[in-house]
Amino acid sequence: MKLLTKTTLYFLAAMVPLLAVAGFYLFNKFSKEINSRSDKELISEEYEWIKYLESETANGTSFILKSPDITIFPTDAAATPYATLTNIYGYNAQGEKIPFRQLSQVIAIGNIPYLITIRQSQEQKAALVTDVTRIMFFVFAGLFIATLIFNWAISKQLWAPFRRSLHKIRGAELQKMQAIYFEETSTQEFNELNTALNYMTGRIYRDFVNMKEFTENAAHEMQTPIAGAQSKLELLLQDANLKEEQVQAILQATDALNRLSKLNQSLLLLAKIENNQYETGEAVSFKAVSEKYLSLFDAFIKDKQIIIKTNFEEDFKTALHSLLADSLISNLLGNAIKYNYKGGTIEIKTNTNSFSISNTSMQPSIPKEKLFTRFNSANNSEEPSNGFGLAIVKKIVDTNNLHITYDATNGVHRFTILNVL
Amino acid sequence: MKILIIEDDTTLRESMVQYLEHQGFVCEAVSDFKTGKEKVAEFVYDCIVVDIGLPYGSGLDIVKELKYMESKAGIIIVSAKNSLEDKLNGLDLGADDYLSKPFYLSELTARINAIIRRRTFSGSKAIKFNEIKLEPEARRVMVNDKPVELTDKEYQLLEYFIANQRRLLTKAAIAEHVWGDEYIHVSNYDFIYTHIKNVRKKLIDAGSGDYIKTAYGAGYRFTDT
Numbered sequence: 001m002k003l004l005t006k007t008t009l010y011f012l013a014a015m016v017p018l019l020a021v022a023g024f025y026l027f028n029k030f031s032k033e034i035n036s037r038s039d040k041e042l043i044s045e046e047y048e049w050i051k052y053l054e055s056e057t058a059n060g061t062s063f064i065l066k067s068p069d070i071t072i073f074p075t076d077a078a079a080t081p082y083a084t085l086t087n088i089y090g091y092n093a094q095g096e097k098i099p100f101r102q103l104s105q106v107i108a109i110g111n112i113p114y115l116i117t118i119r120q121s122q123e124q125k126a127a128l129v130t131d132v133t134r135i136m137f138f139v140f141a142g143l144f145i146a147t148l149i150f151n152w153a154i155s156k157q158l159w160a161p162f163r164r165s166l167h168k169i170r171g172a173e174l175q176k177m178q179a180i181y182f183e184e185t186s187t188q189e190f191n192e193l194n195t196a197l198n199y200m201t202g203r204i205y206r207d208f209v210n211m212k213e214f215t216e217n218a219a220h221e222m223q224t225p226i227a228g229a230q231s232k233l234e235l236l237l238q239d240a241n242l243k244e245e246q247v248q249a250i251l252q253a254t255d256a257l258n259r260l261s262k263l264n265q266s267l268l269l270l271a272k273i274e275n276n277q278y279e280t281g282e283a284v285s286f287k288a289v290s291e292k293y294l295s296l297f298d299a300f301i302k303d304k305q306i307i308i309k310t311n312f313e314e315d316f317k318t319a320l321h322s323l324l325a326d327s328l329i330s331n332l333l334g335n336a337i338k339y340n341y342k343g344g345t346i347e348i349k350t351n352t353n354s355f356s357i358s359n360t361s362m363q364p365s366i367p368k369e370k371l372f373t374r375f376n377s378a379n380n381s382e383e384p385s386n387g388f389g390l391a392i393v394k395k396i397v398d399t400n401n402l403h404i405t406y407d408a409t410n411g412v413h414r415f416t417i418l419n420v421l
Numbered sequence: 422m423k424i425l426i427i428e429d430d431t432t433l434r435e436s437m438v439q440y441l442e443h444q445g446f447v448c449e450a451v452s453d454f455k456t457g458k459e460k461v462a463e464f465v466y467d468c469i470v471v472d473i474g475l476p477y478g479s480g481l482d483i484v485k486e487l488k489y490m491e492s493k494a495g496i497i498i499v500s501a502k503n504s505l506e507d508k509l510n511g512l513d514l515g516a517d518d519y520l521s522k523p524f525y526l527s528e529l530t531a532r533i534n535a536i537i538r539r540r541t542f543s544g545s546k547a548i549k550f551n552e553i554k555l556e557p558e559a560r561r562v563m564v565n566d567k568p569v570e571l572t573d574k575e576y577q578l579l580e581y582f583i584a585n586q587r588r589l590l591t592k593a594a595i596a597e598h599v600w601g602d603e604y605i606h607v608s609n610y611d612f613i614y615t616h617i618k619n620v621r622k623k624l625i626d627a628g629s630g631d632y633i634k635t636a637y638g639a640g641y642r643f644t645d646t
Binding site for chain 2: 234338
């Protein structure tokens with residue numbers, strides 16, 4: 001539920017009892033007003049009647065009057081000093097039950113006590129409840145509509161800075177965090193929020209940079225002890241008295257150190273690409289880079305008797321750091337050779353807006369969700385792999401306005417790199 | 422041949438000294454920037470192996486110093502950073518080569534040999550091993566003064582073997598030297614077998630001794646003993 005809808009509901013819910021109280025108060029006020037007007041009229045009417053009675057009964061005759069609204073007749077009761085005014089219910093000419101204001105007083109006129117009862121219809125009082133309710137209802141309806149209109153306007157105007165901030169937060173990326181700035185608004189609350197957000201993004205970015213630097217330094221520093229250990233193993237290997245098992249053990253340790261160092265380098269490369277430490281250079285020819293690596297890997301291609309088909313009639317050129325272009329092609333071509341079988345085929349095609357490389361392989365197709373994740377090396381392969389190759393490829397592609405697709409049909413795996421338009 | 426090694430990591434420094442001395446070099450080793458600078462100012466070396474990250478200063482400043490002195494020494498930078506900028510920076514300052522850690526001692530030896538040879542202006546630059554003679558500039562191989570046709574890779578293999586003669590070279594070290602670390606993208610290092618077999622056959626056919634010996638399936642040794 002929207003914050004505004006919520007506040008509106010609360011507001012309206014609070015309005016209901018408030019309006020009820022107001023209605024009740026209004027009703028009371030009007031009711032009293034009507035009563036006091038009636039009372040005045042009743043008293044003056046009584047006064048008229050007393051005067052009339054006094055003149056009529058001066059000759060000693062007694063007087064009786066009985067009409068629906070006025071009764072005057074002699075009584076035994078003692079005279080009362082004041083008139084009593086009460087609210088009663090009675091029936092009007094149409095036989096409807098309606099409220100009346102009634103005055104009654106026993107008054108001695110010429111030694112005869114008379115009971116005077118005068119009542120006045122207060123029919124308008126019955127309508128009063130309906131009127132007040134109706135007014136309150138209109139007020140409520142008016143408020144409701146006004147709130148709706150205000151809400152719409154408020155949410156459009158007042159909340160605009162909030163939405164802008166939200167949009168920025170949604171699009172935030174760790175590496176580009178320092179570029180995010182939440183501007184000052186005319187609303188204090190949003191300013192507080194934006195200040196806090198600016199502080200937060202700044203801190204996150206600083207932490208990120210620190211961590212990045214730490215990782216980089218740690219990775220670099222690790223290379224020296226690895227080099228030390230490797231050099232000792234290399235020297236140890238020169239010992240003429242070693243037994244075969246010992247030599248194998250040393251070799252395995254060397255290989256493990258080698259892998260460790262290569263892993264380290266891959267991680268560093270990934271980190272550097274992520275940090276945009278490779279500035280985009282001039283347009284790189286994918287044809288030229290492919291040809292370079294085809295000749296570099298020639299020995300392996302021949303060794304596996306792989307048939308290479310190329311179609312470089314149109315070149316694919318894109319702005320990319322030359323080192324990244326090398327890494328991209330060597331990883332893709334390397335995989336195409338590594339996971340190929342003897343006598344298999346590799347096909348490389350370039351045209352003005354794409355580069356594609358496909359290879360035959362016994363390997364099952366790579367599940368989409370695992371395709372570009374780190375450490376996902378083909379586990380049934382005997383070839384050494386640190387599982388970073390495709391992650392590096394993906395990272396290069398993502399950071400250089402390129403797009404990569406993968407499909408595998410009938411044992412042919414194909415990667416296509418396209419320009420993001 | 423006199424080599425100065427400036428490296429702060431004791432383990433690595435000692436290993437380098439031990440290996441290089443075994444290959445016939447005279448080595449001196451220091452562990453920090455200050456002593457390194459002093460040594461460079463005082464003595465003449467054929468080649469200087471210098472680490473970039475040193476206590477009290479950068480190895481790059483020693484390279485600058487050497488260039489300022491117009492030293493004739495070859496310079497190899499070794500660095501924990503495998504970064505292109507560092508490498509280009511070092512080479513721009515006048516270093517002859519750049520090795521990123523970890524490296525094989527055999528690789529270091531091969532590079533030192535290559536640099537010293539390049540810097541030798543007087544005398545023969547040929548590499549000799551008994552009846553085998555290599556002429557690096559022409560990339561020519563002679564056995565008993567008769568040329569042997571080797572491919573580029575086969576030549577590199579042989580040169581590497583001779584630079585590290587009598588030492589056991591692992592397949593990984595050989596593969597990395599000849600094919601660079603790019604081969605990791607493609608294959609394990611078993612492929613070098615074919616190439617070594619070819620070199621061996623060509624040399625024997627040309628009348629050389631059989632010097633390439635396999636060692637426990639761990640690697641190869643180029644030796645006449």
